[in-house]
Amino acid sequence: MLVAAAVCPCPPLLVPEVAAGAAPELEAARAACSDAIAVLAASRPDLLVVVGPAEQSGRGPHAQGAPGSFRGFGVDLDVTLGDAPAGQSGTAPEHGLPTSLAVAGWLLGRTEWSAAPVEGLGVGEPLAPERCIQSGEGIAARADRVAMLVMGDSSACRTLKAPGYLDHRAEGFDAHVAEALGAADVAALKSLDTELAYELKAAGRAPWQVLAGAAEGADLQGALLFDDAPYGVGYLVATWS
Template sequence: MLVAAAVCPCPPLLVPEVAAGAAPELDGARAACADALGVLAAARPDRLVVVGPVEGSAPRRYPEGTAGSFRGFGVDRGVRLGARPGGPAAARDELPPSLAVAAWLLERTGWADAPVEGLGVPESLPSERCAEAGADLAGRDERVALLVMGDASACRTLKAPGYLDERAAGFDAQVARALGAADVAALKALDASLAHELKAGGRAPWQVLAGAAGGAGLSGSLLYDDAPYGVGYLVAAWS
């Protein structure tokens, strides 16, 4: 059963070594992510599953110990999914960027509260399959927590990666309201086609969360909502 969830953005720029000058404009997002992970630790889960967007056509699991790095972003900085004392050795698979950022967040906050595993969710995965994957995750242990990685639209300004789309602000506001209220129905109802057009990579992971949270009765809190680079970054905690 799902007992807690944290929702965080996944730009590699969250990692100070990747961001030239440490990107102080993201300090608020970093602090909010740390607060959200604190909610996960307080829930004392039996298992933490990190969910993030990946390329491809099918979900992919990443066991605890899977290694990742930010070499693709010009920085020789490695991470490992789960760093509990005595935990598994690093696996051969390379974490996708979204889960590498999650591994960095867990490392930064000193996560050692429960076993960790990852689930990469294709951004094209249909809403129904996302919900099914979430329900499966929630049923795997008595107390399951999720760390859900994903960005909102990338079309908030003229200089945004996806240029300006007037629909982007409204879409992001809809997601922010749903995450802040732990509104499972609203997340399940997100338009996958619109999310794709707005380059909102978090859509599929958010709908996995919605599938996991059905019947859990969790309440939500929106901790951060901004678009410093024309990309919507949202942080929320459910407990």
């Protein structure tokens, strides 16, 4: 059963070594992510499942200790998804975690996560809502006390310089998602407009709907910790507990 969840954005720029001179601009987002992960630890989970968007090669399950890297962003920095089990060497970092789960691994390492075993799941943008919800239901049934760290950005179309250019629908979409996450509104997340999310480049849509499936019947309370759009991309941090 799902007992807690944290929702965080997943831009590589959250990692100060990647952001370099721009690192201070996301310090508030990093602090909110740390606070959200603290809520997960306080829930005393038996299992933490990290869910994030992934390209084809990164979709599917990722075991505890799976390696990831930020070398593709010009930084010689490797991470793992939680502590690697004793004796596990893992695969080469370039064949490891998708970026969203690598960012999650960095966040967990920053907070020295040791509250429960960790597993990862990379989900693709095309995954239909029904499949997302079914996946979430399966995650919730994995243990008596399951926590989730859900990675994903909102729209990438908030300004002219945003990755997806300016789309006037983006602000309303992001506000709707922020309200749903802040209220732990399962129904609102399940009914997100998938076509609009795709057009607005909202990478978090599928992970959020996996969360909605896992949270059905859990009666969790939500709190929105961060809501901003630096670089024209919507970044949201929320907790459900």
